[in-house]
Amino acid sequence: MNRDATPPGTAPSPPGTGHAALAVDTIDAAAAVGAAGAAHPAGAGASAAGGAGRDAPVTAGPVGLVGLGLVGHALAARLAAAGCEVMGHDHRDAARAAWAEGGGRLAASPAELAQGCRRIVLAVFDSAGVIEVIEGPQGLLEGAAPAVIVDCSTGDPDALQALAARLALRGVDFIEAPLSGSSRQIAAGQATMLLGGDAAAIGRQGSLLDVLAPLRVHVGGAGMGARAKLATNLVLGLNRAALAEGLVFAEHLGIAPQTFLDLVLATPARSDAALIKGPSMVHGDFTPQSRIRQHLKDLQLMLEQARAAGQDLPLSRVHATLLQAAVQAGDGDLDNAAIIRQIRRHKTGGP
Numbered sequence: 001m002n003r004d005a006t007p008p009g010t011a012p013s014p015p016g017t018g019h020a021a022l023a024v025d026t027i028d029a030a031a032a033v034g035a036a037g038a039a040h041p042a043g044a045g046a047s048a049a050g051g052a053g054r055d056a057p058v059t060a061g062p063v064g065l066v067g068l069g070l071v072g073h074a075l076a077a078r079l080a081a082a083g084c085e086v087m088g089h090d091h092r093d094a095a096r097a098a099w100a101e102g103g104g105r106l107a108a109s110p111a112e113l114a115q116g117c118r119r120i121v122l123a124v125f126d127s128a129g130v131i132e133v134i135e136g137p138q139g140l141l142e143g144a145a146p147a148v149i150v151d152c153s154t155g156d157p158d159a160l161q162a163l164a165a166r167l168a169l170r171g172v173d174f175i176e177a178p179l180s181g182s183s184r185q186i187a188a189g190q191a192t193m194l195l196g197g198d199a200a201a202i203g204r205q206g207s208l209l210d211v212l213a214p215l216r217v218h219v220g221g222a223g224m225g226a227r228a229k230l231a232t233n234l235v236l237g238l239n240r241a242a243l244a245e246g247l248v249f250a251e252h253l254g255i256a257p258q259t260f261l262d263l264v265l266a267t268p269a270r271s272d273a274a275l276i277k278g279p280s281m282v283h284g285d286f287t288p289q290s291r292i293r294q295h296l297k298d299l300q301l302m303l304e305q306a307r308a309a310g311q312d313l314p315l316s317r318v319h320a321t322l323l324q325a326a327v328q329a330g331d332g333d334l335d336n337a338a339i340i341r342q343i344r345r346h347k348t349g350g351p
Contacts, residue, residue, distance in 0.1 A: 055206040058084050063208070064117030064146070066110055066133050068095040070183035070288060071152060072123035075212055076104070077187050082211040089113050109138035118147045119208060126297055127155030131163060141170065148173040148205055150212070152193075154229050154298050157305065161223030164197065173201035176225030179213060180232050182276070182289035189214050194232070196225025230302045234316055237295055237336070239273035241319050244340035247281055257282040280337035292339065293332035296323040 063079055065072055068090040079086050087105045089112075090096050100106055107113035110133045113120065120140060124130055130151055134140045140149065149172060151160070164174040174197060181191025193213035195202055202209070202218060209216060219228040243264065250260035261278040264270060280286060299320040306313045326332065326342040334341075 055204045055208070058082050058207045058211050061085075061119070062087050062105075062117050064089070064107070064110075064113040064120040065123065066090070066113065066120065066140075067123035067125075067129075067153075068092075068099045068104075069123065070290065071179065071186060074183045074187035075121060075123060075152065078189065078211055084211065087113060087117055110134070110140045111138045111142040114140045114146050115143050119205070120146045120149045121212070122149060122151045122153055124153050125294070126153065127159040127163075129153070130155055131159065134163070134167070141172075145170055145172050148175065148201065150175045150177050150205065150208070152177050152179055152212075154178045154233065154294075154301075155226050156301055157223040157226040157230070160196070160226050161221075164222035173198070173204065174222065175202055175205065175209075176222065177209070177212070178225055178229035180229065180236070184289045185276075186213070191215070192217060194219055194225045194228045196220060196228070197222055227305070230298060230305060233295070233298050234302050234313070236273060237299065237319055238315055239271045240277055240336055241322065241339055241343075243271070243274050243278060244281055244337075244343050247278075247340060248343050277335075277337040280335060281340045286331075286334040286338040286341075288333060288335045290336050291333050292323055292326050292336055295336050296320065296327060296332070299323060 058079070059082070062085040065076055065079075065086055065088045068076075068088050072088070072090070072095075076086050076088065085105075087107055088096075088099050089107045089110055090099065096106055107116070110120075122130055122133060124133060130153055132139065134149065140146055149167065151174065155178075160174075160176055164176075167174045176196030177193050179186055179191040179193050185191045191213055193209065193216040195209075195216055195218040198221070199218065217228070219225055246264065246269070247257055247260055251257060255263075261274065261282050264274045264278065299316060302316055303313060303320060306316075322339060322342050325345070326334075326339060329342065329345065331338050331341055
């Protein structure tokens with residue numbers, strides 16, 4: 001399997017699409033190990049992280065991490081386990097304090113982070129945060145610009161595509177790398193990374209990306225990682241919502257929640273959402289691995305992109321309404337499985 005390479009013969013964009021045609025290449029780092037010597041012979045190309053030629057070892061200098069929440073901590077754990085030094089930054093006092101208490105090195109600003117780290121990983125809330133971290137006051141570009149920025153957030157595809165173009169003018173590689181999976185799955189190396197960006201730039205960071213996410217799909221150029229993440233998140237979110245509604249319906253029919261979950265997992269109704277989030281719904285454990293307010297943000301981006309394309313998303317509109325109500329009820333920072341709480345709030349007025 002050719003690691004991180006765009007398949008030859010990829011079709012150009014149809015006229016008027018405004019972005020690259022979808023080109024998918026699946027990368028499995030474990031499967032690629034045996035071929036790594038042939039794909040990247042020792043001594044080929046430059047060795048500097050982010051430079052031309054082959055990628056450097058993941059331990060070749062510290063990695064900067066902006067965003068020390070659930071995803072950031074999961075990524076930091078993977079980097080540390082690989083022997084990589086990590087320096088972190090977060091604008092939130094509580095996140096910085098928790099990071100320092102765990103023994104992590106802190107930078108006072110993204111600019112300071114870029115001074116000591118040529119490779120930067122972002123795990124922030126949205127594209128506005130990404131742009132602020134990179135181009136804002138005391139941002140990554142204020143001092144010595146990094147060689148590469150790997151953005152693991154789920155953001156606005158158009159904004160990220162424009163950002164990548166601006167960074168290219170500064171000689172900075174920008175790799176979209178949103179992750180499909182919970183923070184627990186990310187920490188375990190079970191999440192799938194959806195890559196958007198230049199294939200050569202992605203190839204230069206193969207060792208780093210192997211550590212962050214062994215399972216990766218290179219979807220296309222800048223903006224395509226975010227587009228793919230939004231589309232897959234649409235399906236994932238509706239799977240969770242359908243499971244929650246089914247559990248509530250089954251309860252009203254006299255079927256115990258665990259019994260119903262067992263039935264779902266033994267029938268064609270089975271899904272990864274049921275396998276992973278079903279136990280949380282059954283036991284009422286909504287300790288966050290991902291948060292309702294984060295998925296609501298993604299839903300709003302989905303609906304914006306669909307409106308721009310002239311396509312209605314009727315199920316996602318209903319889903320967004322449910323999540324908005326959940327946030328208003330105070331559940332925004334609970335795990336996405338807590339959508340079942342909002343569905344239980346919906347009563348018809350009958351017995």
